[in-house]
Structures are given as structure tokens and as C-alpha cells.
Amino acid sequence: MTKTQLESLLDNYVEGEDTETDREEVKPTWETEEEWKKYGIENEFNKKNPHGLQKGQKYERSWYQKGVKRGWIRNFSFNKKKDQKSRWKTEEEWRQYGLGKGYHKRSPSSFRDSIDEIERKWYCRGSNQKWCKNFDFNRNLEWDTFEEWEYYGIDNGYNQDNAMSILNGDDEKSRKWYKRGEYKKWISEFTFNSKRLPNGTWKELNYILEKALEAIDENGWDELPGGTKLCQIGYGALATSIHRYHGGFLAFREKLREYIGQPRETESDQLESLLDDYVGGSE
Numbered sequence: 001m002t003k004t005q006l007e008s009l010l011d012n013y014v015e016g017e018d019t020e021t022d023r024e025e026v027k028p029t030w031e032t033e034e035e036w037k038k039y040g041i042e043n044e045f046n047k048k049n050p051h052g053l054q055k056g057q058k059y060e061r062s063w064y065q066k067g068v069k070r071g072w073i074r075n076f077s078f079n080k081k082k083d084q085k086s087r088w089k090t091e092e093e094w095r096q097y098g099l100g101k102g103y104h105k106r107s108p109s110s111f112r113d114s115i116d117e118i119e120r121k122w123y124c125r126g127s128n129q130k131w132c133k134n135f136d137f138n139r140n141l142e143w144d145t146f147e148e149w150e151y152y153g154i155d156n157g158y159n160q161d162n163a164m165s166i167l168n169g170d171d172e173k174s175r176k177w178y179k180r181g182e183y184k185k186w187i188s189e190f191t192f193n194s195k196r197l198p199n200g201t202w203k204e205l206n207y208i209l210e211k212a213l214e215a216i217d218e219n220g221w222d223e224l225p226g227g228t229k230l231c232q233i234g235y236g237a238l239a240t241s242i243h244r245y246h247g248g249f250l251a252f253r254e255k256l257r258e259y260i261g262q263p264r265e266t267e268s269d270q271l272e273s274l275l276d277d278y279v280g281g282s283e
Helices: 003-025 033-042 050-054 058-070 091-100 117-128 146-155 163-167 172-183 205-219 227-232 236-245 248-260 267-282
Strands: none
Touching (some): 033 058
């Protein structure tokens, strides 16, 4: 290769690198919904799934979060097609596929972080349809490695919680996870949230509204779920705060809708919120 050719290749590499850097550094303000929508279409976000955007590049996450906070997200047409809907249309089809592949010999956590896309889709399909609880996984292999144990902890939000609240909590699986980490001496390698918030923080409405929006954004929900689900996936403090300080889920969801400019709940939604309050209050 000649010196001229080498310099040309180097120039192309630097130009490509600068382009990517420039894209990361650009921080559009999107003052109006029209500007925000136009940016999304220009970058072909309408061809993507919202879950991919919220876990994507910095500029994608920034655009998505802006839409959530302003309430524009509900008016944007995403590609929400899920490939797995064309497969395993019934629980029996899904189960037989798993048995045929020998998935019953493996632990559930091995599928969540699998490098095989089909395995992940199979597990996600079962998880979304609540079929996994009826499938005979080999649960004795749960958290067989540090990576599986760590992934489970992060996936359930334990890194956002205090270690003692997990060990002394009411959730048996959480305590089992913690004790497994202690036994294997993995616990010191896991980063818990040791920060203590100032007294009264959870009573501040704006703080809780932002935490609720963060949870919705991080999990790709259309709306905030009930207290039971929030507690199960690591948002126990948020659920408790809503129930204890902010009037329960019925009142809080109305405040959240006002905060992001969404319409009021239907009677059906209000009934669901009341049920959430009832269940949350009895826990």
C-alpha cells in the first residue's frame, strides 16, 4: 500500500469517527411536537420498536424521553410488530418447542441473557404470556454462575435498593438471591444503592412523578402498573410512596396524566387503580 493510499484510508476513518461524535454531541431541543416528530421520522424511529429506542444510543434515548415527558409519544407511530407473535401461538406449541430443544434442562436465567436470539424470543414469549410458570425448568441451576446471579439482581432492580432491605424484605425469592450471593461470596462484587435520600424526599410530588416516568421509560410501559408488580421488579419504594403519601394509584395516575398532558382515565382504568390501591394496602 502506498503512502497516499494509507493517508486516504486514515482520512476516511477520521471522518467517519467525527460524524458519529457529532451526532452524539448534537442536542436538539425539540420545542414543539412537530419538530420532535420530524426528527423521529428523519432518523427512521418510526421503523423501530420503542423498547429499542429507550435502550439505544444517547440521541435515541434523549428523543424518546422527551416524547414521554411531553406526552407526544402516544401520537407517534412506532413499529410495534413482534416477530414472536407469528411463532408459538398457543402454550402447547411453545411448550413442545421448548421440550424438543431441551430447554427443560436449563435454568430460566440462561435464556434471558442468551446470545441466541431465538432462545431469547422463546423465553420472552413465555414470560409475556405467563406460560413460564407452567414450564418445568431446571430451577436447581438458578444462579449457577456469578454472571447469572448478577444479571438477575440487576434485572430485578436490586442495584437500586439497599442490601439490608432485600435481606430483610418480604419477598422470598429476593432473600434467596441475597443468601446465594453471600454463600458464594459474590455479594461484595454487587453494587447496591447505599445512598440515603434526604428526609421527606418521597413525599415530594414532583420527585415521585419523575421517578414514575423513569420507571415507565426504563421498562417500556404504556402506563404505570400496580403496586404489586412494582414491588416485584424492584420499585417497592415508589409503590409505597404512592400509596402512603400521594393518595393511592387512582389519584396518582391522574396527577401523572396531568403532568405529561394525557387525557383522564376511563371508568375501567379507575376501577383498576382502585383495585391496585386495595391490593397495595393489604400487602
